[in-house]
Amino acid sequence: MKAAVLNQIGDGELDVRSDAATTEPGPDEVRVRIRAAGICHSDLSAMDGTLPALAPGIMGHEGAGEIVDVGAHVQDLQPGDRVVLSFVPPCGKCVCCLGGQPYLCEVHTVAAFTSPRFLVGGEPAFGFAGCGAFAEEVVVPAVGANRMDPDVPFEIGALIGCGVLTGVGSVLNTAALTPGATVAVFGCGGVGISVIQGARLAGASRIVAVDPITDKHADARRFGATHTTTPEGLDELKGEVTGGRGFDCAFEVVGRSATIRAAYDAARRGGDVVVVGAGGPEETVEFTAQELFVNEKRILPSFYGSCDPRRDTALLLDLWRAGRLDLDSMISDRLRLDDINDGLAALKAPGAGIRRIVTF
Incomplete structure (x- = not known):
């Protein structure tokens, strides 16, 4: 073969x-x-x-x-x-x-x-x-x-096997996002798009997609992002969308130390930072003990969308069949x-x- x-x-x-x-x-x-x-x-x-x-x-x-x-x-x-x-x-x-x-x-x-x-x-x-x-x-x-x-087409099943389970699962399982939350998503590849769809499913009020490649912004909006920006424009948009307070939940879907740090900085005090990207051992992130204590932001690694593949494969296929997951x-x-x-x-x-x- x-x-x-x-x-x-x-x-x-x-x-x-x-x-x-x-x-x-x-x-x-x-x-x-x-x-x-x-x-x-x-x-x-x-x-x-x-x-x-x-x-x-x-x-x-x-x-x-x-x-x-x-x-x-x-x-x-x-x-x-x-x-x-x-x-x-x-x-x-x-x-x-x-x-x-x-x-x-x-x-x-x-x-x-x-x-x-x-x-x-x-x-x-x-x-x-x-x-x-x-x-x-x-x-x-x-x-x-x-x-x-x-x-169910085999192509649809294949997508769910990794990228969609990982992305949507990070929202529904790891973050357990609540309706009305404000969300920032760093990285708009296949898993990032799945995170955006998960945030839409969970009822997020505003979903900001962050990616330096502007060609990806139209796709992000098509799948549910309410705003798009490059990393350079995020601070201004954070002020517009959250009043400068920061996002309830920031998802990092790149696996790089710089974007993990940026996601942490984008989250509000008491907010969640969900690390979805699979980074290498050389990607280290530094935080001071004081900022961790004072800000009380939760850093939540999300491996495989914190999913039960038996349960969540069936769930996502049901959402796809219902037209809620594109x-x-x-x-x-x-x-x-x-x-x-x-x-x-x-x-x-x-x-x-x-x-x-x-x-x-």
Whole structure:
């Protein structure tokens, strides 16, 4: 089968090969034929070493497809079921899962770094984030394959698998945003647009999208932002929108120390700062003990939208079906697996669309 392989960390392009294969599904695993996979900036971050990944490995973690085979112990999925992949499958038994934080479950995440589920040229290879969605088929834990109805397009399911769950979840789960809140969103890529949509769903009164690339501002407004600005214009707009008080909630969706600090400064005293962006270990942020004490702003990291992928995948599909979550318009382009490197390169181009989908 075909797969896009990262031969070693630091490679700028993926090697599309035809000599890949999956391992056989274990008792609690399923084999999924991938039908659509989103190209996420986290794939680039894994390729350059910013995020942890193993090589050789199959990239891609935002995918949807149909079950073609199930392990002996799998009872709630069967061949033909349409599913959305989750890169943090909850085991349901650990302290995090039992404590209501399944997005922090480490059981299957650790296994993804120790158990290769692919063979490339006969040699073991890993799937990025336990998935490897830039392949025609994957083998994943059954709990990492969330069923969706037969009428849901695979492209829609793929979007939900990472970017939309992360963005909307950061609003509804991590921040638990209240109606009428004022919001600033730093970064208007695919996850940032999902944050904007989440803020609109939650009933935010004003949503300010902040991005230095002005080409992204029209998209931000189309998906729910009430105001847009570059970072240089934020102070003036903060005065106009909040009377200088600051925003009730500021979302950072870039993963850079400068934007995390800017989000903190944009939030009001007693407000929330939600860090959604996946930054590297070199991105450090400095605060004084006094400002933390006096301002009492809550800094809330949001990993995978603080979601329960089983619950929230179904919720977001219901919102999409009801017309309250616009996922179709987030798709900027569709391409073949053979053109994956073109799609990755486009992520680096200023203002070049929201989400690209590889279709199989």
